[in-house]
Amino acid sequence: MADPRLKDQKFxxxxxxxxxxxxxxxxxxxxxxxxxxxxxxxxxxxxxxxxYELNNGVCLCEKDHENFH
Numbered sequence: 454m455a456d457p458r459l460k461d462q463k464f465x466x467x468x469x470x471x472x473x474x475x476x477x478x479x480x481x482x483x484x485x486x487x488x489x490x491x492x493x494x495x496x497x498x499x500x501x502x503x504x505y506e507l508n509n510g511v512c513l514c515e516k517d518h519e520n521f522h
Contacts, residue, residue, distance in 0.1 A: 458497075467491065467505045475512035482517055490518040 458464040468491035478485045492513045495503045503509040513521065 463505055467507070467510065470507055471510035472512050474507065474510075478512060479514035479517055480511050481513060481521075484514055488515040489513065490515055492518055492521065 471491035472489055476485065477489060479487075479489065490513050491510050493500075493504070493509055494511060495509050497504060500509070
């Protein structure tokens, strides 16, 4: 099932800005580029008021994002 956030333009804009802030670099392995994810530091479900805050995100590669969860 596709993530409904992928149809949320505000989320998509937030994710792009997070990647730009971190220069498209994973903050765990420091590899630049590739398949990146904008990860919420304070969970999407638990911290609704912080969902689109730029200080609530970090850029991770898909591998490190999967390992994190």
